[in-house]
Amino acid sequence: MDIQAYFEEWSCEPGDVVRLAISTPHATVRASLVRLVSGPGRDEAIEGKVVDFSSVLDRTVSGGVQSTVVGSHAEFPLPSPIKDTAISVHCWAWPTVPERSAPQAIWSIGDIALVIVSGGLALRMGSAPLAVLPDAIIAKHWYSILTTIGDGEVCIDLRRLDAKVGAQRTLCAATGATANAATLRLAASGIGPSGSPLEPYNGKIDSPTLHLAKPSAETIAAWHAGKTPAQPAWAAWKLGRDFASETIEPDAGGGKGHLVNGVERGVTGRNWDGRSDSFVEVPEHYCALQFHDDDMVDAGWRYNLEFHLPEDFQSGVYAVRLEAGGSRNHFPLFVRPVPGTSAPVLFLVPTNTYLAYANDHLASLDFSSVMPHDKVVPEDEQYLFSHPEPGRSCYDTHADGTPVRYSGRRRPLFNVRPGFPNWLTGSYRHFPVDMYIIEWLEHLGIEYHVATDEDFERGGRNLADRYAAIVTGSHPEYWTRTGLDILDGYLHDGGRVMYLGGNGFYWVTSRLGAKPWVIEVRRDNSGTRCWDAPYGERTHVATTEAGGIWRTRGRAPNKMLGVGFASEGWSKGCGYRRLEASYNSPAAKLFDGITEEIVGDYGYVLGGAVGDEVDRYDVTLGSPEHAYVLGTSTGLGNEYQLVIEDLTLSLPDQGGAQRPDVVRSDMVLFPIDGGGWVFSVGSIAYAGALAWNGCDNGLSRLTANILRAFTGKEPVLGA
Numbered sequence: 001m002d003i004q005a006y007f008e009e010w011s012c013e014p015g016d017v018v019r020l021a022i023s024t025p026h027a028t029v030r031a032s033l034v035r036l037v038s039g040p041g042r043d044e045a046i047e048g049k050v051v052d053f054s055s056v057l058d059r060t061v062s063g064g065v066q067s068t069v070v071g072s073h074a075e076f077p078l079p080s081p082i083k084d085t086a087i088s089v090h091c092w093a094w095p096t097v098p099e100r101s102a103p104q105a106i107w108s109i110g111d112i113a114l115v116i117v118s119g120g121l122a123l124r125m126g127s128a129p130l131a132v133l134p135d136a137i138i139a140k141h142w143y144s145i146l147t148t149i150g151d152g153e154v155c156i157d158l159r160r161l162d163a164k165v166g167a168q169r170t171l172c173a174a175t176g177a178t179a180n181a182a183t184l185r186l187a188a189s190g191i192g193p194s195g196s197p198l199e200p201y202n203g204k205i206d207s208p209t210l211h212l213a214k215p216s217a218e219t220i221a222a223w224h225a226g227k228t229p230a231q232p233a234w235a236a237w238k239l240g241r242d243f244a245s246e247t248i249e250p251d252a253g254g255g256k257g258h259l260v261n262g263v264e265r266g267v268t269g270r271n272w273d274g275r276s277d278s279f280v281e282v283p284e285h286y287c288a289l290q291f292h293d294d295d296m297v298d299a300g301w302r303y304n305l306e307f308h309l310p311e312d313f314q315s316g317v318y319a320v321r322l323e324a325g326g327s328r329n330h331f332p333l334f335v336r337p338v339p340g341t342s343a344p345v346l347f348l349v350p351t352n353t354y355l356a357y358a359n360d361h362l363a364s365l366d367f368s369s370v371m372p373h374d375k376v377v378p379e380d381e382q383y384l385f386s387h388p389e390p391g392r393s394c395y396d397t398h399a400d401g402t403p404v405r406y407s408g409r410r411r412p413l414f415n416v417r418p419g420f421p422n423w424l425t426g427s428y429r430h431f432p433v434d435m436y437i438i439e440w441l442e443h444l445g446i447e448y449h450v451a452t453d454e455d456f457e458r459g460g461r462n463l464a465d466r467y468a469a470i471v472t473g474s475h476p477e478y479w480t481r482t483g484l485d486i487l488d489g490y491l492h493d494g495g496r497v498m499y500l501g502g503n504g505f506y507w508v509t510s511r512l513g514a515k516p517w518v519i520e521v522r523r524d525n526s527g528t529r530c531w532d533a534p535y536g537e538r539t540h541v542a543t544t545e546a547g548g549i550w551r552t553r554g555r556a557p558n559k560m561l562g563v564g565f566a567s568e569g570w571s572k573g574c575g576y577r578r579l580e581a582s583y584n585s586p587a588a589k590l591f592d593g594i595t596e597e598i599v600g601d602y603g604y605v606l607g608g609a610v611g612d613e614v615d616r617y618d619v620t621l622g623s624p625e626h627a628y629v630l631g632t633s634t635g636l637g638n639e640y641q642l643v644i645e646d647l648t649l650s651l652p653d654q655g656g657a658q659r660p661d662v663v664r665s666d667m668v669l670f671p672i673d674g675g676g677w678v679f680s681v682g683s684i685a686y687a688g689a690l691a692w693n694g695c696d697n698g699l700s701r702l703t704a705n706i707l708r709a710f711t712g713k714e715p716v717l718g719a
Contacts, residue, residue: 001327001329001414002024002025002026002324002325002327003022003023003024003026003029003322003323003324003327003329004022004023004024004412004414005020005021005022005023005320005322005329005331005412006020006021006299006301006331006409006410006411006412006413007019007020007021007331007333007409008020008021008303008410009517010332010333010334010351010409010452011333011334011335011336011351011451011452011454011455012309012333012334012335012336013309013335013336013337013338013339014309014310014311014312014313014335014338015308015309015310015311015313015338016308016309017306017307017308017309018306018307018308018309018320018333019303019305019306020303020304020305020306020320020331021066021299021301021302021303021304021305022061022063022066022301022304022305022322023064023065023066023301023412024063024064024065024322024324025063025065026063026324026325027062027063028060028061028062028063028324029060029061029062029063029322029323029324030058030059030060030322030323030324031057031058031059031060031061031305031320031321031322032052032053032054032057032058032059032320032321032323033053033054033056033057033058033307033318033319033320033321033333034047034050034051034052034053034318034319034321034330035050035051035053035314035316035317035318035319036048036049036050036316036317036318036319036330036332036418036435036438037049037050037051037316037438037439037442038435038436038438038439038442038691039428039432039433039435039436039438039439039604039687039688039691040418040419040428040432040435040604041419046418046419047319047330047418047419048418048419048435048439049439050319053318056307056308056309056310056313057307057320059305059307061304061305062304063324064304066299066301066302067193067194067195067196067300068194068196068296068299068300068301068411069194069195069196069261069296069298069299069300070196070261070293070294070295070296071187071188071196071197071200071261071291071292071293071294071295071296072187072197072200072259072260072261072262072263072264072291072292072295073185073186073187073188073191073197073200073260073261073263073291074185074186074187074248074257074258074259074260074263074289074291075183075184075185075186075257075258075260076183076184076185076186076208076235076237076248076254076255076257076258077182077183077254077255077256077257078181078182078183078184078210078235078253078254078255079234079235079253079254079255080182081180081181081182082109082179082180082181082182083178083180084178084179084180085150085178085179085212086148086149086150086151086178086212086213086214087109087148087149087150087179087210087211087212088146088147088148088149088210088211088212088213088214088215089107089109089114089146089147089148089149089184089208089209089210089211090144090145090146090147090208090209090211090215090223091106091107091145091205091206091207091208091209092142092143092144092145092161092205092206092207092223092226092269092270092288093106093142093143093145093203093204093205093206094140094141094142094143094203094204094205094206094270094288095116095137095139095140095143095201095202095203096139096140096202096203096400096401096402097139097202097203097399097400097401098116098119098137098138098139098203099118099119099139100118101117101118102117102199103115103116103117103122103189103199104116104117104199104200104201104202104203104293105185105187105188105189105197105198105199105200105201106145106186106187106201106205107184107185107186107187107205107208108184108185108188108189108190109179109181109183109184109185110179110180110181111125111126111180112124112125112130112149112177112179112181113189113199114145114147114156115189115199116137116201119134119135119136119137119138120132120133120134120135120136120137121133121136121137121145121156121158123147123149123154123156124189125175125177130154130173130175130177131154131155131156131171131172131173132171133156133158133169133171136158136169141160141161141162141163142160142161142162142206142226142270143158143159143160143161144158144159144161144223144224144226144270145157145158146158146215146220146223148214149177149178149179150178150179152174152175152176153172153173153174153175154172154173154175154177155170155171155172155173156169156170156171156172157170157220158170159224161224161225161226161270168224184208184210184235184254186201186205186208186289186291187200187201187205187263187289187291188200188201194300195300197260197293200291200292200293201291201293202291202292202293202398202399202400202402203290203291203400204267204269204288204289204290204291205288205289205291206239206269206270206287206288206289207228207236207239207269207287207288208236208237209233209234209235209236209252210233210234210235210236210254211233211234212234215229215231216231218231219231226270226271227271232252233251233252233253234252234253235250235252235253235254236250236251236252236253236254237249237250237251237254237257238250238251239286239287239288239289240269240279240283240284240285240286240287241283243265243266243279243283243286243541243544244265244512244513244514244541244542246258246259246260246263246514247259259289261295261296261297261298262292262295262296262297262406262408263289263290263291263295264289264290264291264292264295264405264406265286265289265290265541266279266286266537266539266540266541267286267288267289267290267534267537268285268286268288268534268535268536268537269285269286269287269288270288271284271285271287272285272286272536273285274535274536276536277535277536277537277538277539278539278544278546279539279541280539280544285536290402292398292399292400292402293399293400294398294399295398296408296411297406297408297410297515297518298408298410298411299410299411299412305320309335311338312338313335314335315335315336315337315338315343315448315449315450316335316438316448316449316450317332317333317334317335317349317435317438317450318332318333318334318335319331319332319333319418320333329417330417330418331417332416332417332418332431334349334351334450334451334452334455335450336449336450336451336452336455337449337451337466340466341449341466342449342466342467343447343448343449343466343467344446344447344448344467344468344469344711345441345446345447345448345449345467345468345469345470345471345707345711346448346449346450346451346463346464346466346467346469346470346471347437347438347441347448347449347450347451347471347473348450348451348452348453348456348470348471348472348473348476349434349450349451349452349453349473350430350434350453350472350473350474350475350476350477350478350501351409351452351453351454352453352454352476352477352478352479352480352509352519353430353473353475353476353477353478354409354413354416354430354431355407355408355409355413355478355517355519356407356477356478356507356509356519356521357415357429357430358407358409358411358413358415358416359412359413359414359415360396360415360423396530397531402534403523403531403532403533403534405520405521405522405533406512406518406519406520406521407518407519407521408515408517408518409517410517415430415431416430416431417431417432418431418432418435419432420432424570425570425605425606425612426570427604427605427606427688428604428605428688429474429475429605429612429684430474430475433473433474433475433605433684433685433687433688434473434474434687436474436604436605436687436688436690436691437471437473437474437500437687437690439690439691439695440687440690440691440695440700440703440704441471443691443694443695443700444695444704444707446707446708446711448471449467451463453476453478453479453480453483454511454516454517456483456486456487457480457482457483457486457511458516460482460486461486461489461490464486464487464490464495465490465493465495467495468495468496468710468711469495469496469497469498469707469710469711470487470490470495470496470497470498471497471498471500471707472497472498472499472500472501472504473500473501473687474500474501474502474684474685474686474687475501475502475503475504475613475684476499476501476504476505477503477504477505477506477507478506478507478509478519478521479504479505479506479507479509479550480509480510480511481508481543481545482511484505484550484555484560487560488560490676491560491672491676491678492672492673492674492676493674493676494674494675494676495676496676496677496678496679496710496711496716497561497676497677497678497679498678498679498680498703498706498707498710499561499563499678499679499680499681499682500681500686500687500690500703501681501683501684501686501687502565502612502613502614502615502665502681502682502683502684502685502686503565503568503613503614503615503684504557504561504615505550505555505557505560505561506527506549506550506551506557506565507521507523507527507547507548507549507550508521508522508524508540508545508546508547508548508549508550508553509521510540510542510543510545511542512542513542520540520541520542521547522537522538522539522540522547522548523538523547523548524538524546524547524548524549524552525538525548526548526549526552526644526645527548527549527551527552527643527644527645528565528568528643528644528645529644533547549645551564551621551645552645556621556622557615558617558618558621558622558623559621559622559623560678561678561680562617562623562624562627562668562670562678562680563615563616563617563618563623563665563666563668563680563682564615564616564618564621564622564623565613565614565615565643565645566614566615566616566618566642566643566646566662566663566664566665566682567613567614567636567640567641567642567643567656567662567663567664568612568613568614568640568641568643569611569612569636569637569639569640569641569656570606570611570612570639571606571637571639571640572606572607572608572611572637573603573605573606573607573608573609573610573611573612573683573685574601574608574609574610574611574633574634574635574636575598575599575600575601575602575608575609575610575633575634575689575699576598576599576600576609576610576630576631576632576633576634576665576667576699577597577598577631577632577633577634578591578597578598578599578630578631579629579630579631579632581628581629581630582628582630582631585628586628586717586718587628587630587669587717589717589718590630590669590702590705590706590709590717591702591705592705593701593705594698594701594702595698596698598634599631599698599699599702600686600689600697600698600699601634602689602692602693602697603685603686603688603689603692604688604689604691604692605684605685605687605688605689606685606688608685608689609681609683609685609686609688609689609690609699610633610634610636610665610683610685610686611683611684611685612683612684612685613683613684614633614636614640614663614664614665614682614683614684615665615666615680615682615683616662616663616664616665616666616682617629617666617668617682618662623668624670626670626671627668627669627670628668628669628670629666629667629668630667630668630669631666631667632664632665632666632667633664633665633666633683635656635657635660636656636657636660636663636664636665637655637656637657638655638656638657638658639655639656640655640656640663641654641655641656641663642654642655642659642662642663646662665681665682665683666680666682667679667680667681667682668680668682669706671716671717677710677716679703679706679710686699690703
């Protein structure tokens, strides 16, 4: 993919200045603006139907390749610059991939760096080794490391804290090398031209301290026992406080430290003993920082395209189309409404989910199985799969195998594009599927506005209350407590919600206040998941609340929306079999014009309205007993397995064909005192069925009947 780009802000309002950062090897790039009004198209029109807005943007800008800042590190100013001074540096370190042949710098002071190479520990000056301990380090164990420099020699004193034999190794070497620097740098030997750390380190570093004299034997013994000695340091910093901050206050001299590009906080240190799994209760057990060579919060590109949105611009989903050298790519821009304006419907774009799945498993994609079209991937896009862009997602793990807990949007998000296929389904997921809902809304001709998850949290009830109905996207999985509170309050004060997706409102999610484009997710060893938060590290630094699924926090989605996550699988989908309530209850009127017994046994995603990830109605989990259960899935295969949170033991025979009583999707409708209503469908694939056959199908008509009832002036089900 030879055109890459990202917005300074991908949600704007009319009158705003839009800025886009572009990187491309082409000399020039043509940029134009379009409004996206459909799901993925067929043949060559993969972006679907668009409305041209070249009157707002149609410009050629200069191209150029921009370097990406990748890797986290930290900078700690010393109390005063040192020059030809004897100095001792101590820290505890927990490396994750010490076996790598590429050097990883634990710390550096000027030209001197302590590095791990192929399992060995070396002190270097520039590229010249001063002292080397071969075969000294193995992964994921705590080491106490004291390094002394000056007075004609250097020494490394190393002890593995949990070793049973051969725990300690010491090496001294004669040298005239001395330290000259004003800063202690962690997890890097220097900073490259792009701003990325040189020789980045993967792992944790706990409580670095500097001393102008060699510490006493008692102090060294305390360090090697994992304890904090009484002897004061010349320079030290308070790592065990203000865990959401990227600034570290000095403890014993020195300036404020600064964490760069996603340094992980709230991680267990060398003295964590398992008595608590929260830094709130025992902050002294969390005096560690964790670094990764593929961390990225902000790619750091310059914004080389700027344009204004008209003051009267219509809310909706737009895209800047970039074209160069025969390539064409679309980068979505969400235009929220002018403050104070309203419409019958607010479509809530699940951008938290987009961040959580950012660039997920790009290298695994196989375009040959994409449906409904048979588009061949252009040769220039093959780069995407063999060389995925640095920076991974909350859904994934870092290159060293540790879980990613943050995801930032200030980088190119390749899979948030029109018509971008998904490796998991062989079809579509997330943004392209959500565009089928946009296509359906456009087909109905009901006025709607759009807002992102971040907009919704920031706007609160002042935003939500302007709409008769809120329509969700296909996979609103990652919700903050703020967002849940707003939506719950809206419903109880007469609002209406159409949950047109599956596996929604699932993971506890936080937003970093200083950088709202970053979300935090920590999977707490519960729920259906692809990785676990390490023991002791489930507490969010942004909010200090425990991570995991909302169900274990007492807020199962069943309670608010009537259904909750039941199963996932990616074989052929199915439809809904109508139940008694669809024929003989006040809700039957919503089925006017629908004659079929099975609705939704078709669709652009997995061939049915029920598929991918699905939710069920379950009174034991909080689903309201007065709800109208209008339909249930006709039958899912054993590829669909019961979610882990419903099992207490590993048991066989938990697939869709074996446990249809719990592995299913349900369509429910229910009122709330005060005039609120909820309609939930419990399936990610639902949107692909809405748009089937140009939105001319029974499921589309049913959903349209409900939306009109939700936005009309008459009672939803009549008097």
